[in-house]
Amino acid sequence: MLKxxxxxxxxxxxxxxxxxxEIGLPYELDEWGMGTSRPAPTREFLQLNPHGLVPVLVDGDNVLWESNTICRYLAGRHQRADLLPPDPLARAHVEKWMDWQATDLNAAWRYAFMALVRRHPDFTDPAAIAASAAAWNRQMATLDAHLAATGAFAAGDTFTLADIVLGVSVQRWQATPISHADLPAVRAYYERLRQRAAFVSHGATHP
Structure with a gap:
């Protein structure tokens, strides 16, 4: 079983x-991180991921870290071409939005989220919070325009891995107490995701 x-x-x-x-894989969740009984990485944990961050996937003798990479591995390992197409161009259209989420979008929201949700003492500058919220809305507007063009999901008509990584990001944007831009395509997208049982279980909770 996966750990x-x-x-x-x-x-x-x-x-x-x-x-x-989505794939139907059983797993064991071994709790690590802030708010658990093991908030700090141990030497054993660092042997699995030298960066000391979660998640880490243990699949038999194989260990992976970086969440988007783990998602790609699981889809490929179980031949879920619907989630990650084998065709190079179709796959690139999925992966470009996964990479955008991990870079541009994450960079935009970090300060505002750490300040307003995590209440971290290092993130208290009002100007920086406002700038982060504005940048976050601009990035979400980019997603909104794209979703308006596809009329459905990030890579086109069908649900893919891109929608998993974007879906949790949309939920975080909605749950964070900032002034939200009016983005009708993002709202419709979120409602489409809410029709998926796996999103209700794992994507639509927590800020």
Whole structure:
């Protein structure tokens, strides 16, 4: 059985749990991270992931970290071409939105989220919070325009891994107490995702 080291509220762990649910994979969740009984990485944990971050996937003798990479591995390992197409161009259209989520979108929301949700003492500058919220809305507007063009999901008509990593990000944007841009395509997208049982279980909870 797969072992996932992490905690269910983590946005990156939720990507992996949602992917497992879509594929129908059983797993053991071994709780690690802030808010659990093991908040700090041990030497043994660092041997699995030298960066000390969750999630970590243990599949037999194989160990992986980085949430988007884990999601790609699971889809490929179980031949879920619907989630990650084998055709190079179709796959690239999925992966470009996964990479955008991990880079541009994450960079935009970090300060506002850490300040307003995590209440971290290092994130208290009002100007920086406002700038982060504005950047976050701009990035979400980019997603909104794209979803308006596809009329359905990130890579086109069908649900893919891109929608897993974007879905948890949309939920975080909605749950964070900022002034939200009016993005009708994002709202419709979120409602489409809410029709999936795996999203309700793993994507639609926690900020």
């Amino acid at each position: 996932i080291l992490g905690k269910a509220p983590s946005i990156n762990v939720r990507k992996v749990l949602w992917t497992c649910a």
